[in-house]
Amino acid sequence: MKRASVQFRGNVARTRGGWVIQIPTGVAHHLKLKVGDSVEVSVSSAKPNKLTSRPRKKWTLDELLAGVSPDMCGPEPWRVSMGKEIF
Numbered sequence: 001m002k003r004a005s006v007q008f009r010g011n012v013a014r015t016r017g018g019w020v021i022q023i024p025t026g027v028a029h030h031l032k033l034k035v036g037d038s039v040e041v042s043v044s045s046a047k048p049n050k051l052t053s054r055p056r057k058k059w060t061l062d063e064l065l066a067g068v069s070p071d072m073c074g075p076e077p078w079r080v081s082m083g084k085e086i087f
Contacts, residue, residue: 004031 011022021041023033033039 006031 006027008024008027010024013020013022
C-alpha cells in the first residue's frame with residue numbers, strides 16, 4: 001500500500017453497512033483513489049474535530065420561504081380544469 005499524508009476536513013456519514021468519512025473530490029484525485037481502494041486512517045487525537053461538530057439546523061417551511069414572494073415564483077403550472085382531471 002502506498003503511503004501519503006494529507007490533511008482535510010471531511011464529513012462523517014452513516015450508511016447501512018457502517019460509518020463513512022466523505023473525502024473531498026480534490027483530495028481523492030490527488031491521492032489517485034478509486035472506488036473500492038483500501039485506505040488506512042490514523043487519528044491524531046481522541047476527539048478529532050469534536051469541538052467544531054454541530055448538528056444541522058432543522059429548517060421550518062416558514063423559514064425556508066421567508067424571502068420568497070409570489071412574483072418570484074412565476075405563473076401557475078396548471079391549466080384551467082376541463083372537468084375530468086384528478087389533482
